[in-house]
Amino acid sequence: MPDGPAPPFPRPRHEARDVALRPVLAVGLGVGVALVMLAVAANLLFPQHRLDRLMAAPLPPMAAPALQSDPPADMAAFRAADMARLNGFGWVDRAHGVAHVPIGQAMRQVAREGIPDWPAGGAEQP
Numbered sequence: 001m002p003d004g005p006a007p008p009f010p011r012p013r014h015e016a017r018d019v020a021l022r023p024v025l026a027v028g029l030g031v032g033v034a035l036v037m038l039a040v041a042a043n044l045l046f047p048q049h050r051l052d053r054l055m056a057a058p059l060p061p062m063a064a065p066a067l068q069s070d071p072p073a074d075m076a077a078f079r080a081a082d083m084a085r086l087n088g089f090g091w092v093d094r095a096h097g098v099a100h101v102p103i104g105q106a107m108r109q110v111a112r113e114g115i116p117d118w119p120a121g122g123a124e125q126p
Contacts, residue, residue: 092098
C-alpha cells in the first residue's frame with residue numbers, strides 16, 4: 001500500500017487536428033496522375049480502337065462446335081475407314097499413275113524385291 005495520497009491523474013487532452021491535409025492531397029494527386037499515365041500507356045501499347053475500325057460489321061458467324069453424340073461409334077467408323085484404306089487398292093494421283101496397294105502386299109513385295117538404292121544388309125557402313 002502506498003504511503004500518502006495518490007498522485008492526481010493528468011488532465012484529459014485531445015488532438016488539435018486529425019490529419020494533415022497537405023500530404024493527403026499530395027498522395028491523392030500522385031495517384032491520379034499515375035492512373036492517367038497508365039491509361040495513356042495502355043492505350044499506346046494496346047490500340048484496340050484501330051482494330052475496331054478494321055473489323056467490318058456484321059462479323060462472320062461462328063460455326064457451332066460439332067459434338068459427338070456417340071464417340072465409340074465414331075471411333076469405330078474412323079478405324080474402319082483407316083483399315084479399308086490400308087487393306088485396299090486406290091488412286092493417290094491418277095494423272096501421274098500413282099496408286100496405293102494393300103499394306104500386306106506392299107510389305108511382301110518389299111521383302112521379296114528390296115528397296116532400290118538401299119544399302120546391302122551385310123555391308124559395313126563407314
